[in-house]
Amino acid sequence: MPNDGSSMLKDSSDENTEPPAVELYDYILVFNNPFDSEKKGYKCKLYDYDVSSEKAEIKFRRFFNISEDESAYKEAADRIRSHIDGKTTIKMQILVQEFLLTTLKIFQDYLQLDVTVTLSLLGDKFFFKLISIERNLKVQADLVDYQLQFQPHADDDLDFQKVPPYGPYERDAENKGSEKVRIYKRYDNLGNETPDGSIFKHKDRIRLVYSMISSVIELGELTTQKILDAQFPQHDHRILTYFDKEWVTFRHFWRHQNIEKINDYFGEKQSMYFAWLENYIWWLTIPSIFGSIFGIIIYSADSGPSDSINAGEVCYFLYAFLLSIGSTFMDQIWLRKEKVLGWKWGVCDIKGQEEQRPEYKGVYQKDPISGKMKKIHEKKRHSILKNVLGLSTIIFFVTVVIASLIAIFFYRANSNDDSWGPRIAGIFNAIQIKILNIIYKKIAVVLTDWENYETESEYQNALTIKLFAFQFVNSYSSLFYIAYFKGRYEGCESENCVYELGFQLGIIYIITLCLNLIEIGLPIFQNYINLYKENKKIKENDAQIGLSAEEIEYNLIQYETPLDDYMEVIIGYGYVVLFGISFPFSPLLTLFLCIIELRVDAWKLIKATRRIFPAQESSIGVWIVIIQIISFIGAGTNMGLITFTRNVFHLNSAIDQWICFIALEHSLFILKMILSVFIPNVPGIVENGIKWSTRVRGEILWGKLSDIDKEREARNLVFEPLEYKRKYDLIEIADKTFTDYNKND
Incomplete structure (x- = not known):
């Protein structure tokens, strides 16, 4: 050798x-x-x-x-x-x-x-x-039933026919149709539709070649x-130039993103994130406007105790109601948009087509269910131990959070009101949130890897639940304490703790912004260090040429998934929905942060990281469930803040406060559920489009006619005549039946 x-x-x-x-x-x-x-x-x-x-x-x-x-x-x-x-x-x-x-x-x-x-x-x-050449890509597409979009027909003019159907690639069907009409859409090397191009976009080529690689x-x-x-696909710098001018720039921050172009390059999973973030940004404009108006009124009005309800307290109530109901509108509107995007991109049923994760551990053999070669993993007794250990880890870190909060609040309670003690405690709390999130994430990843999930969606959902369960406690526990317990045990500067809660929320926003700016700079710094080290080694070895294109891309950092981006934005969403009424300008600040977040995330993808694998996804996954949970918790939190903490109705009895809270909270819950039912998750056009696509797919690929008369005629499906036919006199049978009926009476 x-x-x-x-x-x-x-x-x-x-x-x-x-x-x-x-x-x-x-x-x-x-x-x-x-x-x-x-x-x-x-x-x-x-x-x-x-x-x-x-x-x-x-x-x-x-x-x-x-x-x-x-x-x-x-x-x-x-x-x-x-x-x-x-x-x-x-x-x-x-x-x-x-x-x-x-x-x-x-x-x-x-x-x-x-x-x-x-x-x-x-x-x-x-x-x-x-x-890979086109012919071999077609072989792989046929083997894995890869979904491609059909050519549109001129007579398809109904609303639900605007999106041509998707179907598995069938080489035999394509060959049959090639003489008369081409079945599948064709594209040039930039992904634009063209009469004489490839049936595969570059993201399709990436997926199919990856499928070929992972099969061997x-x-x-x-x-x-x-x-x-x-491992990574290569960046196309022609498309990156377009993104740099039209997407990353802040000059057109008010414009809609070209989500179709993003999808063609980065895939459906990443595109769903950017589509949801844009939807969230547009929603934030409404509470930002009302929050700014109400905030001015609240801080201008007399906030001290009075015998009657003042303008500021009315604004508190209206704003709490707006945030509680508005959050339901947001998730219902997104659910509908998500289904439309999934329909347009042909990923509505992608869950059943997921391949195994490369990291999935098992014995590679033929699966008796699917008939394909795949890794088979037998669940063992220690799988229960894994789940118990995961839960124990979450409980341990929640305990650490509580201990940290006790230490911070003890420090604040023993500091002078006129000193910087309360401000320093707030800063410590914001920093503690960020540090514990970073530490816990590393441990959660190890635990989720150990649990050995088969598909990427299962893995990401399990990891997301672990992370959010902890970050919910870590991010919001100090605010819950100030809102509902501090006034009872420590006392607040005013008769209620709403202003102190708003102050703490403002500090968290400022610290989060500063830490995010540091986070933005880390990829730039890391890439600079990587290239500096490589160039230093090259000089030491007296190399005459520089790094190749693939080596430059290799030295960029790897962007794994949008999990961290989702988490950061949705934690901010929780600040707005759960505690926004204590600081009415929080939606405006969140809107500002999200506009920056969108452009920065886009910049990272095209400038600071290797090109990501264009993964497919039909939704934002478990995140929509988390958003809905926050929305319902927010309704209860808002009613609690105005009833107990702010006491806008001036109720002196604890029993009266509890009755008022339960009545308001239950009313909001019922109203939110009615809205969820009244606004269907799936638009009618999508339902009809999917049904129509299923019918057309059968006709195009397998010649299965849906019109029963056409099917009967085309295949000569007629019933065979009987050799002997019974003869009946219906009038005689009817008379006899009627006579027998009268006798029985």
């Missing part, structure tokens, strides 16, 4: 010919280089350890998903056995070398991928840049073993 990797996997720097001006690869895999290279002066130390001969072949088998009968794998397995022959151990470096050589052969011979292999300037990474090599195991260092 040669040690010099350059003889096995060619370094592109050896080529004299220049690459094409524009060459967009479908997918890039970055492997750690297991070969020692004299030319580069590189010696691999990452795999300098031994593996027992008994486990070597088993370990090697885990790297692949292909059958053991495949020729490339059999040849590699034979070479592994030859290395083991007569030895008790084998170097891990040899296993990785054999894997890399076998993978290259499988990509080229089995998957028929066009593979361009380059070596990093420092010689420590191999870049496998993959492209075990990406999760390779990442765990530190063989696969990174």
Whole structure:
């Protein structure tokens, strides 16, 4: 086995010919280089350890998903056995070398991928840049029933026919229709519709090539073993230029995003986030306007105790009612928009089509239910232990939060009212929220990984619930304490704690803004450090050329999911809905922060991170449930604030306050539920469109006519005549039946 990797996997720097001006690869895999290279002066130390001969072949088998009968794998397995022959151990470096050589052969011979292999300037990474031809993409699309959109028909002029149906790619159906009409839509290399283009957009190519890759090599195991260092699709700088001018800029912050363009590049999962955030921003304008008006009235009116209800107290009540009902309108409007987007993008039933996560642990074999090769995991007894441990971890960190709050409030209670003590305590509280969120997230990720969820949506939902359950307590517990308990146990500066609650909320907003600015700068700083280190190493090695395009992208940070972005925005939504009446300008501040958040998140995706995988998703997932829960809790919180904390009705008896609170809170709950029922989640046009699409899909792909008369005529479906037919005299039978009936009477 040669040690010099350059003889096995060619370094592109050896080529004299220049690459094409524009060459967009479908997918890039970055492997750690297991070969020692004299030319580069590189010696691999990452795999300098031994593996027992008994486990070597088993370990090697885990790297692949292909059958053991495949020729490339059999040849590699034979070479592994030859290395083991007569030895008790084998170097891990040899296993990785054999894997890399076998993978290259499988990509080229089995998957028929066009593979361009380059070596990093420092010689420590191999870049496998993959492209598939159209014909092979069609084969994979047929194998996995990949959904594509059909061509529209001229006579489809009804509202629910405006979105042409989606259906699984069928190569036979396409070939049949090619003589008369092309079944599927076609696109140019920028994703624009064209009569003579590819049936695949670039995001479709990425998904299909990834599906091909994951069908032959075990990406999760390779990442765990530190063989696969990174994987990402390549950025298209032509489209990034468009985004830079039209999307990231603050010059047009009031305009709607081009959500279709975003979807074509980043996929439905990320696009759903930006569509929801835009929907939330537009909703915030209403409570921002009313909150600013009410806030001016509240702070201008006499806020001290009085025998009659003043203008400020009326505004408190109206604003609490507006926030409680308005939050229901927001989630119902989004649910309808979400269904429309899912219908337009063909992802309404995507849940049943999810593939397994690469990190999912199991034995790769044929699934008896689906008939496909997949990892099968048998649930064991310790799965219950995992759930118990996860719950215990949440309880432990909630206890830490409570202990931190007790310490902060104890410090504030023992500080002088005229000192900076209360302000410092508020600042500590805001910082504590951020720090504990960061620590807990790392632990929650480890726990969720351990629980071994099969699909990405299951994994993300489990992680989201863990994180939000903790962050809800961490973010809001201090505010609940000030709102409902501080006045009783410590006392407040005024007769109620509403102003102190608003002050604490304002501090949280300011600290959050400052920490967010730091968070924005972290990707820039991290990318700068990564490139600085690479350029320093290049200078030390006297390299004559700079980093390649793929190596520059590799040095960008990886954007995992929009989970953190959702969490940050929805925690802010909770501040508005739960405690907004204590600080009426909070929706205005939240609106300002969300406008910044949208542009910053867009900037991160096109400037600071590798291109994300264009994952499919039909909704914002469990987040809509969380939003609805916050909305209902907010209704109770708002009624509690105006009844107990602010006491806008000047009720002196605790019993009267409780009766008033229960009446208002139950009335709001009933009204919110009526609105939820009255405003249907799915628009009628979407329901009709999906039913029509199902019918048309059957007609186009399988020739299944929905019109029963056309079906009868086309297939000559007529009932066969009976050889013998019974004869009846209906008048005689009727007379006899009537006579028998009278006799019985």
